[in-house]
Amino acid sequence: MDIVVLLKQVPATExxxxVGGDGKSIKTDDLKWVISPYDEFAVEEALRIREGQGGKVTILTVGPDKATEAVRTALAMGADEGVLINDPAALACDGLGVARILAAALKQMPFDLVIAGQRAVDDDNYLxxxxxxxxxGxxxxxxxxxxxIADGKIKCRQTIEGGTVTLEADLPVLFTTQRGLNEPRYASLPGIMKAKKKPLETKSLADLGIDAATLQPVTAIAALQxxxxxxxxxxxxxxxxxxxxxELVKLLSEEAKVL
Amino acid sequence: MSVLAIAEQRDGTFRKVTYEVVSEARRVADSLGTDLAAVVLGSGVEAIAGELGKYGADKVLVADHPALAEQITEPYTNVIADIAGKQSAEVLVIGASSQGKDLAARLAARLNAGLAMDCVAVTVEGGNVAATRPMYGGKVLAEVALNGSPKIVAVRPNAMSITENPKDGSVEKLDVDPGEGRLRFVEKKLETEKVELTEADVIVSGGRGMGGSDYTLVEGLAEVLGAAVGASRSAVDEGWRPHSDQVGQTGKTVSPNLYVACGISGAIQHLAGMSSSKVIVAINKDPEAPIFSKADYGIVGDLFEIVPLVTEEIKKRKG
Structure with missing residues (x-):
């Protein structure tokens, strides 16, 4: 089973x-960067599937140089290989642009299953x-x-408002993670040592055969506040x-008028 | 050119967010000087469709097909993308429910549409569509300009007002092709009594101060308030409450009229997830707890003593 995990490095939730000086981006000095929590669930689930069924787990991300740390952390958790797409044009994309880049990279690798976080906890785009x-497709x-997963099929239970829905499909499938899927493991010290020797390939858009002009954004952040x-x-x-x-109940009723 | 409001129904009943979607889509259509068509997908849903005229739909397009009985992203995307093309849709308004978010995302990719996910406000100026949406779990608000055609705004449940604005609302049944159905529906399980956090008008949450999985006091207060029960991350991590109850940056972002935090100190992730509530009440024994800095009303005290008294007071007041 070849599993690819889509991962993003984000500022730690604490x-x-x-807002930065340009009014459109955030101040990034002093931020601690981590794997987006929902992507950690994705890494963990991929490892558990591999432990049960054999196969390979590849981490795929788009990011700058420092995103290497996030990929190495996932490798230290136990993933087999990493691919970082690091290209100035990739960093200027919107969500659909990033998705196009990831799809182009996926087309160059074998996969039966793709797992991603439901959202990255920076943009909260769910996209x-x-x-x-x-x-x-x-x-x-x-x-x-x-x-x-059994017999080339995957059955997934998804959360909806007030309950769950279970769906089944033939592989390949992409699913996104929800809290409760698993408890992600910590990278062990031997894991961290091993991760240093695991393959981590950096690719540019040209390596993926993407012309940056095709990544024209359809959304733009005009301002952050x-x-x-x-x-x-x-x-x-x-x-x-x-x-x-x-007194509280009186205030809620008469002043705030929420009762 | 037209605006499409994508309705969400479950088992033949519209979700509350549907009325918010149609009301907001009406405002967008008026700003753009165009018509509004509501789209209802499902199986056996023609009878409920006409109701959306009341909230401003000029017409209601019904995609009725057995394969659409359950909301599954792929067939829903196939049908809506087809309708968007035929109706020359300029803007699609969708409710950012769990399934609505996924639908909006897949549609955005299919149509190469600029998408603003989980917006709390939509503005139209000179034909340009922009939306306000929280990022970083609510620590920042982004103004997002949408390009491309169509554009998609997925509106956060509970954020848009429901406005009655009766229009024709004539129902038109469409011929639809949901596609090959690669996702097979297995089952749906609902907790019927449960009020969903993201849709609730009132939320009572308990945190580490609860000291254990006995939430009887919080549930008692929630009951007299008609509230949903939430929890902080530490309460969820302790296993006291289910994951679906977690409020905060890595759980659910909520904006009820009233949020009551019991025994929650107020970690930054939690504060981000509930700071857009209209009125916040905090009950905590630690006067230094950060939650008090966000609370409109704070009581410093033992929640095990205070919460039952508050519950009794509300009962008295409500008679």
């Missing part, structure tokens, strides 16, 4: 995100994985919290807990 499936199943500041901090006083509770 980061404070501030790239599904768009890759469309460009590859394969079915996709989103937000999967359980999967089962911090969310409206909340005027919090009002503490309800009272002699007893009962007084505080009564």
């Amino acid at each position: 980061s404070i995100i501030a 790239v994985g599904t768009a890759v499936a469309e460009y590859m 394969i079915p996709n199943i989103s937000m999967v919290n359980r999967e089962e 911090p969310p409206p500041e909340r005027k919090g901090g009002r503490i309800i006083e009272g002699e007893t807990a009962a007084e505080k509770a009564a």
